[in-house]
C-alpha cells in the first residue's frame with residue numbers, strides 16, 4: 337500500500353483554508369462555527385469521493401464508513417479559539433489518505449472519523465466522549481461555552497443524523513497527531529509511538545465578592561474577587577509542591593472578571609481550573625487541594641466560592657499489539673529516529689479506548705509550539721508519519 341503524499345499534502349493545505357487566520361498557517365475553526373461546518377461538508381465530499389459513505393452522528397462527528405469490519409483511523413477537525421493547521425486535521429487527512437491507498441491496493445478496509453469538539457469548546461473531547469458513552473447527549477446538550485452558548489444551540493446549526501455509528505464495526509483505532517511538545521523536535525527525531533495518554537480534570541470556579549468603587553473603597557473593606565483568585569493561585573502553587581511531579585501540569589487559562597472595568601473592584605471572578613497527570617490518584621489529591629484552598633481563601637477574604645461541574649478523563653495505556661505494529665512500522669520508515677513516549681495532550685483515542693484497542697503516533701512540532709498560530713511540522717516529517725501509519729495498517733491487514 338503506497339500512500340500518495342502529494343494528494344495528502346494538497347488536502348491538508350485545502351483543509352487549512354477553512355478558518356485560515358493570523359500569521360503563517362494559523363487556523364480559527366472552533367466546533368460548530370461556520371468554518372467548522374463548512375470544513376466538515378468538504379470532508380464529507382472527500383469521504384464520498386474515496387468510496388467511504390459519510391455519516392454525521394448527533395454530535396456532528398463525521399465518519400467515512402468502509403463496508404463491514406474495518407480499522408478506524410482519524411482525529412478531529414475543530415480547533416482551539418486560536419489554533420494551528422495540524423492539531424487534529426493531520427490525523428483526519430492522514431486517515432483519509434491511508435483509506436484511499438488501502439482501497440487502491442485492494443485492502444484492508446479502513447474507515448475514517450473526524451470527531452466533533454475535541455478541543456472542548458463545550459467540555460473535554462466532547463464529541464468522542466458522547467460517542468463512546470462516557471457523556472450522555474442529554475448532559476452534553478446542557479454544556480455551555482465561555483460565552484454562555486449551549487451545545488444544544490450550537491449543534492442545531494449543523495447537519496446531524498439521529499443514529500450513532502456502532503463502535504463494534506471497528507477492529508481498532510489509530511490516531512496520528514502532532515506531538516504538541518518539544519521532545520521529538522529537540523532530539524531531531526521523526527516519530528513518537530505513544531505509550532499512554534495523561535488523565536485530566538477541568539472545572540470552572542467562581543469567587544463572588546462585592547462590586548464597588550475602585551477609588552473610594554479602602555483596601556481593608558474590599559471583598560475583591562480578583563484578590564481572592566490571586567490568593568487561591570498562590571495557595572495551590574504552594575500546596576502542590578509536595579503532591580506533583582515535574583511532569584504534572586495545571587493551568588488557569590480562562591478568567592472572566594465582572595464587570596471587567598478599570599475603576600470597579602471586581603464583584604466576581606470566574607475561571608477555568610485544569611490539571612493533568614499520568615496518575616489518577618494524584619489527580620484526585622490535586623482536586624482535594626484545589627477545593628480546600630478555594631474554600632479557605634473564600635473564608636479568609638469574605639467572598640463566596642462556587643464550583644462548576646468537573647469534567648475529566650482517566651489516564652489510558654495504548655494497546656500493546658497496535659503499539660507493536662506502529663513500532664515495527666516506525667523502524668521501517670524512520671529507523672533510529674523514533675521513540676516511545678507518553679502524551680501530555682489529550683486525544684479522542686482516550687474515549688475510543690472504551691470500546692476497542694487504540695494506539696497513537698506523533699510527528700514533531702517545530703519548537704514544540706501548538707495551540708497557537710505558529711504551530712507547524714516539516715513536510716518531510718508529515719510524510720514520514722503518513723508512511724508509518726500506512727505501514728502499520730498494511731501489517732494489520
Ligand code: HGY
Nearest residue numbers: 454455680681682683
Ligand atoms: O488540550 C488538549 O490536550 C487537546 O489538544 N485538546
Ligand code: MN
Nearest residue numbers: 423424454683
Ligand atoms: Mn488535538
Ligand code: MN
Nearest residue numbers: 416423455707
Ligand atoms: Mn488541541
